[in-house]
Amino acid sequence: MSTVHPRIVSVGTANPPRYYKQADLPDLFMIKDKRLRSLFTSGHIDGRHLYLPDPDAHGIPTESQGQLLHKHLRGSMEIGPQAIRQALEHAELHVTDVDYLVVTTTTGFLAPGLSAHLMNEMGFRSNCGRADVVGMGCNAGLNGLNPATHWAMANPGKNALLVCIEVCSAAYVFDNTIETGIVNSLFGDGAAAAVIRAEPADAGKLAPVVLDFESHVILPALQAMRFDWDDSAGKFSFFLARDIPYVIGEHAETPVDRLLSRHQIKRRHIAHWLVHSGGKKVIDALKYNLGLTTWDVRHTVSVLHDFGNLSSASFLFSYQRLLNEARIRRGDYGVMITMGPGTTIETALLHW
Amino acid sequence: MRPLEAISFQEHGNVATITLNRPAHGNRINIRMIQELAAVCDHLEDRSKAKVVVFRGSGGIFSQGVDFGEFQPHQPIDIHGFNKWEKIAVRLERLPKVTVALIDGAATGGGFHLMLVADQRIATSRSFFQLPEVHMGFLPGMATFRLAKYVGLGTAKRLMLCNTRLSAPQALGLGLLDMVSDDLDAALQSTIESFGPIHTTAVQLCRRLLNESFAIEFEEAIGNFLAAQHRAVNKSAFLDTLARQHEK
Known part of the structure; x- marks a missing residue:
């Protein structure tokens, strides 16, 4: 039967319990520099869920690289399982029903990877297949959805689970530079999970078929976004080049138009745009380069406003908000776009 | 049709x-x-x-x-x-x-x-x-x-x-x-x-920014402008203009 299609059956999300208002963070971090403080008050982000130590007399204490890595694992094992349980519940599945597990993270390196820790923590079957997508950054959600979708297509009726877990507060470095200030004021903690399964029909549940993927790597911008070792800080530190949001915007048409032209459709046929909540500038750049309206990016903007940039998990938060609107109609097309280091633009085409 | x-x-x-x-x-x-x-x-x-x-x-x-x-x-x-x-x-x-x-x-x-x-x-x-x-x-x-x-x-x-x-x-x-x-x-x-040479990209972006004026805050509009301007200046129309300016 050629009518069996891989579908996103359900989605779940989770965040750490503590929510910090963006306006309160400069004082909690004891930031004095006016320019650094202003990064927190631009208004595009209202607040973020974060794993931060309790403040003492000198504000929030600085964490060592060891403490940050430990926090990544501990936080991941809290929000990851919550997002997974929500996605499985919506799909009416038990954790032992999962046959293939793909986990993305960039905010902490560890072996065995998060997938093994999740299996141990949650009771997955010991013969559940696994892949850890580590170090691919904000675009990684679609780099994970791609193998999960193809695995599901090759194994009809079996359940693939994509999990994106990012404890971005485990990637913070405080050195009073604008570069780290941008990171510390932008990224939040969150996890998202999605069940992907190939089945002939969605039984009225409006589970979209994942039709296709298209990638684009802007190789000259290899160094424009990177998470690498800062010897002076003795930590991994994330760097974002100033103009990279606009460079991403400039290139966005390339993968989107390649993706759509393979299916003989135009941008005007896309009812739903699910764009990674990278930051204000990159969202603006995609709007003006792809001709998207403020309405098209409403979930992207609201997820950024409510959570900050959740790296690889962001786009599934937008997807969940789209589902909750109950506005989708059968026959609608959707495009997912995630952007990150490489510099990478990943896209996927959905059809309801 | x-x-x-x-x-x-x-x-x-x-x-x-x-x-x-x-x-x-x-x-x-x-x-x-x-x-x-x-x-x-x-x-x-x-x-x-x-x-x-x-x-x-x-x-x-x-x-x-x-x-x-x-x-x-x-x-x-x-x-x-x-x-x-x-x-x-x-x-x-x-x-x-x-x-x-x-x-x-x-x-x-x-x-x-x-x-x-x-x-x-x-x-x-x-x-x-x-x-x-x-x-x-x-x-x-x-x-x-x-x-x-x-x-x-x-x-x-x-x-x-x-x-x-x-x-x-x-x-x-x-x-x-x-x-x-x-x-x-x-x-x-x-x-x-x-209308002159009609650079379609510049026309569309300029018109969009004008149509959005009055309705949004300056802080929002400046971000939109910079994104639009980045797109415009990377198109061949503007790059050709620059090249001609340098020849003079």
Whole structure:
């Protein structure tokens, strides 16, 4: 039967319990520099869920690289399982029903990877297949959805689970530079999970078929976004080049138009745009380069406003908000776009 | 595209012309006209090499607005019908071309609204302009959003609430028209020449930023501008301009 299609059956999300208002963070971090403080008050982000130590007399204490890595694992094992349980519940599945597990993270390196820790923590079957997508950054959600979708297509009726877990507060470095200030004021903690399964029909549940993927790597911008070792800080530190949001915007048409032209459709046929909540500038750049309206990016903007940039998990938060609107109609097309280091633009085409 | 009835469409060189073609019905906008406009938009967006699109009416009328013949007095009125018209209006407003409305005769109701989505408006001296909707108990569409940007809030209120009939010279004085001329084709030629080389990307971005002005905060607008400007300066039109400047 050629009518069996891989579908996103359900989605779940989770965040750490503590929510910090963006306006309160400069004082909690004891930031004095006016320019650094202003990064927190631009208004595009209202607040973020974060794993931060309790403040003492000198504000929030600085964490060592060891403490940050430990926090990544501990936080991941809290929000990851919550997002997974929500996605499985919506799909009416038990954790032992999962046959293939793909986990993305960039905010902490560890072996065995998060997938093994999740299996141990949650009771997955010991013969559940696994892949850890580590170090691919904000675009990684679609780099994970791609193998999960193809695995599901090759194994009809079996359940693939994509999990994106990012404890971005485990990637913070405080050195009073604008570069780290941008990171510390932008990224939040969150996890998202999605069940992907190939089945002939969605039984009225409006589970979209994942039709296709298209990638684009802007190789000259290899160094424009990177998470690498800062010897002076003795930590991994994330760097974002100033103009990279606009460079991403400039290139966005390339993968989107390649993706759509393979299916003989135009941008005007896309009812739903699910764009990674990278930051204000990159969202603006995609709007003006792809001709998207403020309405098209409403979930992207609201997820950024409510959570900050959740790296690889962001786009599934937008997807969940789209589902909750109950506005989708059968026959609608959707495009997912995630952007990150490489510099990478990943896209996927959905059809309801 | 099925044969056109409610409109006609021609392309000559750089210029495509959409003519509303229901003169016996005041060139009123009906569902058929909306469907045909959508088909023409598909063509203009996907295939057409034209750089200028002209909107005009046939039979000495631009358009007298919505065709009420399709509303049944005893049936519930479908609000989505209004939305279909608004969708085609915004699509015409965003065409990847420069657009000119050539008006001869009545431009009232939806016809008045249609000329507001064009980039330039030229009318004959006998033309007149009127928004009668509020006096009929309904609303003049998203002209409620667009009109005040052209004429200011006070005048917009007067035109909509008082059903004021404007002559072409009055409309010119208010900034609603760019030119009054009884030789529309000659006026169109001079307008097309004034558009210069027509860099489509720059036109679309500039028009979008202008259409978004008034409605958003400066802090939002500056981000939009920088994103748009980055796109514009990386297109060949601007890179060619730069190269020519350096040769001088």
